[in-house]
Amino acid sequence: MCGYSQGLYGEGALNDSGVIRKVDFQDFRTLFGLTANFINTHHSTETAILKVLSDVLLAIDAGDLSALVLLDLSAAFDIVDHSILLHCLEHTYQLGGVALEWFRSYLVDRCQHVWTSSSSSTPAFIMCGVLQWSVLGPILFLLYTADLLSLIESHGLIPHLFADDTQILGSCRVPTVCISGPVDAYVCVH
Numbered sequence: 001m002c003g004y005s006q007g008l009y010g011e012g013a014l015n016d017s018g019v020i021r022k023v024d025f026q027d028f029r030t031l032f033g034l035t036a037n038f039i040n041t042h043h044s045t046e047t048a049i050l051k052v053l054s055d056v057l058l059a060i061d062a063g064d065l066s067a068l069v070l071l072d073l074s075a076a077f078d079i080v081d082h083s084i085l086l087h088c089l090e091h092t093y094q095l096g097g098v099a100l101e102w103f104r105s106y107l108v109d110r111c112q113h114v115w116t117s118s119s120s121s122t123p124a125f126i127m128c129g130v131l132q133w134s135v136l137g138p139i140l141f142l143l144y145t146a147d148l149l150s151l152i153e154s155h156g157l158i159p160h161l162f163a164d165d166t167q168i169l170g171s172c173r174v175p176t177v178c179i180s181g182p183v184d185a186y187v188c189v190h
Contacts, residue, residue, distance in 0.1 A: 048162040059171035071166040077132040080144050082107040
């Protein structure tokens, strides 16, 4: 049945802000490292930009060739599959018991519809997505995409994360053949 659910703790007993106040953010820093700026005290979008710029300039100063890929994953908040997220919470992060059931009640059997003064749309189940502007949404999104970090790093690249923005930095030495004269770009990169 799609409708207002009292959830695990009863009507209005706990929202995502209440859960986050009880979370030790040091656990998230350990999980995501210092590149996840939104969970570090006194860090902001400016801090994230300065870190990326600093890394690029250091690579250039060292004579390296650098490439930066910017990913804006804001729409990706809408495609977080609830069943996959719950599986990750249970198996990757070893969440269980009441905590897992709270997340299940937060994510499963939710619906949305539009009301006007005279009518409302047919309710539709929400199978995917976390609220980008909620307290819990960005953390759930990062838990869902945590494997992205290890994938990026496994290729020798440097990830920088800030909520739904991801920057991927790669640097390499410029081969002597590229400095001595015009040559095919393929030779320089490979």
